[in-house]
Amino acid sequence: MSLTTQPSLLDDVAEDAGPRLGELTEGLVRHELSRGAWVDVRPGWVESSGALFEHLLTAVPWRAERRQMYEREVDVPRLLCFYGEEALLPHPLLARARDALSAHYLPELGEPLRTAGLCLYRDGRDGVAWHGDRLGRSSREDTVVAILSLGAPRPLVLRPRGGGPTALRVPVGHGDLLVMGGSCQRTWEHAVPKTSRPVGPRVSVQLRPRGVR
Ligand SMILES: O=C(O)CCC(=O)C(=O)O
Numbered sequence: 001m002s003l004t005t006q007p008s009l010l011d012d013v014a015e016d017a018g019p020r021l022g023e024l025t026e027g028l029v030r031h032e033l034s035r036g037a038w039v040d041v042r043p044g045w046v047e048s049s050g051a052l053f054e055h056l057l058t059a060v061p062w063r064a065e066r067r068q069m070y071e072r073e074v075d076v077p078r079l080l081c082f083y084g085e086e087a088l089l090p091h092p093l094l095a096r097a098r099d100a101l102s103a104h105y106l107p108e109l110g111e112p113l114r115t116a117g118l119c120l121y122r123d124g125r126d127g128v129a130w131h132g133d134r135l136g137r138s139s140r141e142d143t144v145v146a147i148l149s150l151g152a153p154r155p156l157v158l159r160p161r162g163g164g165p166t167a168l169r170v171p172v173g174h175g176d177l178l179v180m181g182g183s184c185q186r187t188w189e190h191a192v193p194k195t196s197r198p199v200g201p202r203v204s205v206q207l208r209p210r211g212v213r
């Protein structure tokens with residue numbers, strides 16, 4: 001064996017061990033919703049995602065938040081950590097994912113994805129109620145919110161704004177990508193329902209443009 005083969009063998013081993021991004025467009029499916037909203041789903045975009053999930057569980061400074069609910073302050077039922085546009089993301093693969101998504105959606109979106117909101121759903125008691133991400137420009141403009149899901153799958157459900165039955169239910173975990181686009185934040189709502197079924201922890205990474213929350 002020549003010495004020069006050894007580094008490449010080692011590289012192969014190192015690469016096999018870590019999480020990787022697959023080809024984004026391979027298996028990417030668009031669901032056209034009503035009123036100019038759409039959802040793209042790319043199952044298993046992050047390969048070997050278990051290592052990334054384990055890393056994020058310990059590397060992210062997860063925080064519990066409280067919010068006002070009528071007269072009382074209550075715990076938000078999930079842990080959170082927000083990375084603004086200047087922040088170093090907790091794993092280099094997240095920056096690569098953000099950049100790949102920015103490049104892919106640029107023709108439609110006209111700007112890059114810049115921030116990352118991370119959530120940890122510890123078990124089925126954690127969830128997020130029906131809402132649109134409408135705190136920023138997304139209350140007036142079409143936009144894109146891309147979500148990478150790691151760990152145990154949880155259904156992300158969508159319905160038209162203002163109620164009605166769930167129109168789309170996508171279990172997301174283990175490296176799946178789900179992207180909400182067009183008018184989705186204004187004209188549709190999404191949620192991750194709480195469940196009494198035993199479910200393991202899930203991490204959600206939401207990538208958004210500047211000024212969209
Ligand atoms: O858990 C998810 O992937 C969805 C989170 C979400 O909708 C939000 O934080 O705005």
Ligand SMILES: [Fe+2]
Nearest residue numbers: 131132133190
């Ligand atoms: Fe949301």
